[in-house]
Amino acid sequence: MSVKSAKRALDILDLLARYTDGLSIKNIGDKLELPQSSTFNLLKTLHNEGYVRQDGMKLYYLGEKLIPLGTSALESLNIHTVAKPYLTNLMKAVKETVFMAMLSKDELVYIAKMDADRSIRTTAQPGYKKPIYCTGLGKTFLSFMPEREKNELLNRITLKKITANTITDRTQLEDQLQLFQKQGYSVDDEENEDGLYCLAAPIFDSQRQLLAAISVAGPKDRMIKQKESTITNLKKTAQLISNGMGYV
Structure with a gap:
């Protein structure tokens, strides 16, 4: 009560x-x-x-x-401690901004951000929340969560237009999510912020449950030029963090 x-x-x-x-x-x-x-x-x-x-x-x-409370909350999340060195290495490898996020009810909440020397301006910061349907991190959760959970979540939220590229048709979104699940990573092509292109991958725990997601984000032209190498580094990092959380 x-x-x-x-x-x-x-x-x-x-x-x-x-x-x-x-x-x-x-x-x-x-x-x-x-x-x-x-x-x-x-x-x-x-x-x-x-x-x-x-x-x-x-x-x-x-x-x-609230600042020390928030810091203590982050430190108490084991995934934050496990992931930090891997996220730092990923940022150095791709030279773009790296994020990690978890779900908070029906929204995405950022829990880590690693800035590269050439990081771009973005509204995403640790503690901030974003919609789940139009971000690379959010679409990773939708792509890899159980089907029933995904359908229930999509039934609860409204697909609002945020940029010209935001997908607001549910059928189109679900088709995209199926593709992302097969390829092992998701894409946000200027769907939440103009000019920002994002690649994201899932983190699993020892129970094989979807725990978090990590991403690399940067200007679209720069991200496209190094897309293949970024995907390789991103998926490798996601695997290493998952292993650190006990995933086999």
């Missing part, structure tokens, strides 16, 4: 994580359908404890006290 005030406080933190430009008390109350008095009291407590902060415009943001 959940405690209502605790659930509301967690909802506020989750909301602020998605609105990094800050939100007012009214914005928060409206989006979470909370009474303004309750919203004010919850924010006051969170602010006093350092879990949220407020600027001169009376907008609220996530607070500094």
Whole structure:
């Protein structure tokens, strides 16, 4: 049985994580359908404890006290410790940005990012969430998760257009996912961010369960030129991390 005030406080933190430009008390109350008095009291407590902060415009943001908590959470994920050296080696080999992500409900959440010297600007950062249907990492989960789980997830989400290349037709998406499963990696061809091309592969655990996904992302023209070598390095790295998690 959940405690209502605790659930509301967690909802506020989750909301602020998605609105990094800050939100007012009214914005928060409206989006979470909370009474303004309750919203004010919850924010006051969170602010006093350092879990949220407020600027001169009376907008609220996530607070500094969450930083060590987030770091500890990442460190407690064994996969983060196992994968880090392999992700670093992959980044050095391909000289592009490398990511690792896991599923959080119906969305993708980034848990690691390795920047190369020539990394491009992207909105993806550790802790950030992205749609599952239009990212290379997300489509890796959809390609390799059990069929029933995939269908249930696709039934719950809406395929919204984000760029000109975003696939919003479910049949077309499912055909693509079948191909990705056969070839062992997935592709995001400027479907979530213009100019960004991404290749991604799955990570499995000792129970042969899909645990995470890793990717290499960069400008499309540069990625296409080195696509074959990147795929080779990507799949090899995914295998090494999976082995480190006990997968045989």
